[in-house]
Amino acid sequence: MRCPGTPIHKKESMELVFATHNQNKIKEIQSLLPNNIQLLSLPDIGCTEEIPETKNTLKGNAILKATQLLKHYGYPCFADDTGLEVVALHGAPGVFSARYAGEPKDDAANIQKLLYEMEQIADRRAQFTTVIALCLNNEIKIFKGVVKGEITENPRGVYGFGYDPVFQPAGYRKTFAELPLATKNKISHRALAFGKLLAYLQYSIR
Ligand code: IMP
Numbered sequence: 731m732r733c734p735g736t737p738i739h740k741k742e743s744m745e746l747v748f749a750t751h752n753q754n755k756i757k758e759i760q761s762l763l764p765n766n767i768q769l770l771s772l773p774d775i776g777c778t779e780e781i782p783e784t785k786n787t788l789k790g791n792a793i794l795k796a797t798q799l800l801k802h803y804g805y806p807c808f809a810d811d812t813g814l815e816v817v818a819l820h821g822a823p824g825v826f827s828a829r830y831a832g833e834p835k836d837d838a839a840n841i842q843k844l845l846y847e848m849e850q851i852a853d854r855r856a857q858f859t860t861v862i863a864l865c866l867n868n869e870i871k872i873f874k875g876v877v878k879g880e881i882t883e884n885p886r887g888v889y890g891f892g893y894d895p896v897f898q899p900a901g902y903r904k905t906f907a908e909l910p911l912a913t914k915n916k917i918s919h920r921a922l923a924f925g926k927l928l929a930y931l932q933y934s935i936r
Contacts, residue, residue, distance in 0.1 A: 743765075743766040743767070743768070744766065744767055744768070744806065744935065745767075745768045745769075745770050745805060745806075746767050746768070746769055746770070746805070746806050746807065746808070746866075746931075747769075747770045747771070747772070747774075747775055747799060747803065747805040747806070747807035747808075748769055748770070748771060748807070748808060748809075749772060749781060749795045749796060749799055749807060749808065749809035749810070750771055750772060750810075751771060751772050751773060752771070753771060756769050756770075756771045759924065759928075762924075762928050763928065763931060763932075764931070764932055764935065766935065767931060767935060770805070775803050775805060776803075777799070777802075777803060781794075781795045781798055781799065781809070782794070782795075782798075783795065783811065783825075785825070786825055787825055788811040788812065788813050788824070788825055788859060788860075788861040789811075789861045789863070789872060790825075791809075791811040791825065791861075792809050792810055792811045792861045792862060792863035792872070793809075793863040793870060793872075795809035795811070795863070796808055796809040796863040796864065796865045796870065797863075797865060797870070799865075800865045806864075806865060806866045806867075807864075807865055808862055808863060808864040808865070808866075808927065809862070809863055810860055810861065810862045810863075810920070810923065811825070811860070811861055812827070812858065812859065812860045812861075812919060812920065813825050813826070813827040813858070813859055814827045814844075814856060814857075814858055814892075814893050814897065815856060815857050815858075815859060816844070816848070816855075816856040816881060817853060817855040817856060818848065818851045818853045818854075818855070819847060819848070822847075823840070823844070827840070827892070827893070828840075828892075830843055830844065831843040837891060837892050837893075840892070840893065841885055841893060841895060841896055844881065844893065844896060845881075845883075845884070845885075845896065848881055854880040854881045854882070855878070855879075855880055856878075856879060856880060856881050856897065857876050857877060857878045857879065857919075858876070858877050858879075858893075858897065858918070858919035859874065859875070859876050859919055860874070860875045860876075860918075860919040860920045860922070860923040860924075861873070861874050861923065862874075862923050862924070862926075862927050864927060864930070866934075867934075871930065873923050873924075873926040873927045873930065874922075874923055874926075875918070875919040875920060875921065875922025875923030875924070875925070875926065876919055876922065877899055877900075877917060877918055877919045877922065878899070878900045879897050879898050879899040879900050879902075880897075880898050880900075881896050881897065881898075882895075882896050882897075882898050882905055884896075885905075885907070886904075886905045886907065886908055887904065887905045887906070887907025887908030887909075888907060889906070889907045889908070889909065889910070889911055889914070890906050890907045890911070890914060893906075894906035894907035894914075895907040899917060906918070
């Protein structure tokens with residue numbers, strides 16, 4: 731897919747914007763990038779607004795955010811979107827994961843609604859999906875990470891955020907909220923998607 735913007739060539743140093751306001755995420759990803767890529771956050775480029783997520787797919791939202799950023803600020807950039815997809819709920823809450831129980835965004839209310847919707851449902855299969863859209867060199871590249879697992883009957887654990895207390899990844903007997911963050915960060919949907927992005931960047935910008 732094509733996207734507008736200034737081409738970046740190998741061996742040049744470059745600034746790359748990550749569509750996030752979260753400096754911790756920036757630091758984490760920056761530490762994994764080659765020295766010639768400087769990662770910038772939205773505040774770093776003077777963007778204080780929330781970029782709209784108005785599409786009905788994770789990929790659509792990631793592309794929308796990245797292309798809006800490129801259009802308005804002119805930087806090569808990437809954006810991510812994540813959702814929890816439950817098989818018995820036909821993929822819900824999916825792209826609506828953040829606001830499943832309505833406004834304002836509330837993790838505890840989302841979990842409560844999910845467990846209510848799944849009462850009496852034996853099939854607990856679910857997955858987290860992260861999609862990243864990268865606008866670079868006049869192209870949009872998509873990177874996806876998926877972790878399969880199941881929804882527990884009750885919330886367990888105190889770590890993490892969002893649906894972590896009710897998501898037990900396949901092969902583990904603990905929820906994401908019971909596993910140390912270091913373990914979650916090795917196996918999560920986000921880790922897988924970012925791993926693919928980083929491999930691409932390391933290969934294409936050296
Ligand atoms: P975002 O696209 O990263 O903002 O994620 C959207 C929503 O998905 C969040 O508000 C959370 O409810 C949920 N979510 C995303 N990632 C995770 C995760 O790693 N654990 C639990 N919930 C998550």
